[in-house]
Amino acid sequence: MYANPVAYVFSCIFVLIAHIAMLLNVYFNGNYTEVRDVAVLGAAVLILDISYFIVILLFKQTSYVLDFLLILVLNMSFIFQSCFGKVGFDVKHLITCIVCLASCKAGYILCRNHKLLQDKKPYIYGGVIFVMLIVFVFTSPEDMWIRIGSFAIQPSEFAKPLFILACATSIADQQKKHKILTFSVVYENLALLALTAIVCLIQVKSHDYGSLPTFLSIFAAGFLLRICYPKAKFSKKKLIGVIALVIVFVLIGLKYAPEYVQHRLHVDIWSDKTGDGYQQSQALIAIAKGGWFGVGPGKGFLSNVFAFENDIVFATISEEWGLIYALMAIFAILVMTSVPLVNPARSYYHGTISACVCAALIVQMALNIFGSCNLIPFTGVTIPFISAGGSSLMVSGFMVGMLMAAQSPSFKEPKHKKKEADVPTWRWQE
Template identity: 50%
Template sequence: MYKNGISYAKCTAMVLLTHVIMLLAILLRGKYDTPQDILPLAAAVIGLDIVYSAVLRLCYRQMTYTLDFVLLLLINISVIFQSCFGGVGFAFKHYVTCIIALVFCQLGFLLTRNHVWIQSKKIVLYVILGALILSILLLTGSRSMWINLGPISIQPSEFMKPVFVLICATSIREQHEKKKILFFYVSKEMMILTGAFIIIVGLQWWCRDLGSLPTFAAAYGCALVCRLCYPKAKFSKKTVIGLSAVGVVLILLALKFAPGYVQDRLSVDIWNQMEGNGYQQCKALIAIAEGGLFGKGPGCGSLYKVFAADTDIVFSTICEEWGFLVALLAILIIMSMLLLPMINKPRSYFHTTMILGVVAVMIVQMGLNIFGSCNLIPFTGVTIPFISQGGSSMITSGFLAGMLKAGQSPVFRKPEQKKKRSVKRKAAVA
């Protein structure tokens, strides 16, 4: 931590205290047979707090560890939530997935903190994106987004999100090489990026998974805004207005010619179809109302019986058992983690674009889940980052958190410096 900030030990203590208070709430208000039922969950949560804090301290030297502590706080809150749905236990599978997400956070940090290195791997990013698209087309079956490997299901479209954000960030430098075509100044890289986005839109449409499409659109939109704000960008106000108008027209056309199941979700009256298309949303709204501010108690809810209670409508499940205040607090923790890298002054345009893309993806994804559960928008079926059950989503969220961490502690190394150092060492030996 910074010298004028909170000490490392105090941050660890604050995370531990929060989780201990939640475990005490389970002990006092939870649904369980004997107090021993809580011990595996308590040992796992407290153990992860101590081990991860120690590993960070011993193995990593950073400018700040704030995001790591917020992520650890959020991860174990998620483990506690998922272990209480329908009765207090221990969500071992979700716990293991959370640990993998923490590992991928460090991996994302190490891979993206040096923008010079990641810039040199831009072609590799396009290859990975293409491979993920082909895997969806060839391995998922008929118009599906899932690859089933026995008991394990993988969603390649989730892994496309960090790759697409990185592609957006690595294409900034080509703004210096714009050419005028008709009335527009465009770069080759921007045209390729737009083509990749169009392919993703077509893929999502073909697979009938339009719920994830707004997340990719948000990342692309942030990349476009960063290009408009780039010092070398030659965009007039008329061009910006024209592009905005085209975007609005495309959205209206998409709504008008959307598939039948999307049209049903847009026009459904959930209270008149409580046993049909409005079943999940009705149950979700009823659960939020019954939970009130403080909830029924951990494990005391009934929404867990509804399909996707721990994924697509997890916000309602938390509201029912823990109360609206606790659910809102969890969302605020996610928001604080997303805002942390934006507080510090960005040190490169690459990191700025990358951070904005990650924040846009997570906020849109979180908003779709919450607003869908509350019936403010049509039900989309996407997850809340770090809170919902799901391996692909959790691992992807961990990698995205690592990209945010890289924005806080970037590394700048020029390849020429290594050569100079090696020459100096040889001279010294001679």
């Protein structure tokens, strides 16, 4: 373990105090039938805290800051989700939080060695295309989920970490320029641009417009780091041309977007409070009703509105817990995404991963909050780590593991089989 033992202990104490303070708020201000409900919830939160504190010691990392921020946010989310409408015990969300933590460690292990991932570049591209084909074949504009019994999976979520790796695994090829007509181009950049086009077209075909900004933000972060790569010599004229091309495509997309998207862009939620403006108008009313300190855990009315636990979860938290708690949760996520940027990654490859992950998480969070507050058209995307949803939590956890890998990378050379010439050719004498 590389972490400072004193800092580790104080971090554990800080997380425990934060969660205990929330549980005391539930006890004194919450809507529950029996004290046992609060006790069971508290026991689950503290057991998960302590268990994760022990588990992370099994992983050798330069820093455990992201681990503590992740468990802080996840158990905040578990407490929120268990109190909406009435204090209880959200077993499903607890399970998804545990899966998120396991997925985080999987992302950390799998993304430490950039040489290994660079060798797997064709499989990464193939993985993105395979996932998007599943989206195209098995989902519909009316339902972007694949349902298996009581489980529901949103396949487009699983394309995000693969797409991030696709943006990072060709970084070292930026110096390999080729002449096409009068232009010097990098083949890998053209391949990534084609992959991005495939992703965007399938998302549009599936009417999943809410995820488009997330994928585009990942591409933008990766593209900027490509042109900033040492000795890449990307001209300013090309950069301006690419930006102009993106703006043209956005304007065309807005002009020829489907009718329901056009309606969302121009809807007046207060004149259509029972139609397309219902969720946003109710969300704004709930935020105003909650004020700074909330009406109390489990005492809000927004829990009766569709998708209160994911699409408009910021407003649901603001109503029951107050705007202060909602902003604290968002601030914790922002700190989680800023840590890898404040502490530079150990390689350019891992730095690109960090930038792409941070872009994805921040854009997704902004879309949810601004959409709920009617600052932008309502998209219905989730807030990472806070909203309910197994696919979103699992993928978000994996992406935090990618951030951890950037802070504690592995530079081991891939093992090669012994060459035939190195094998002894002598034989035993008879």
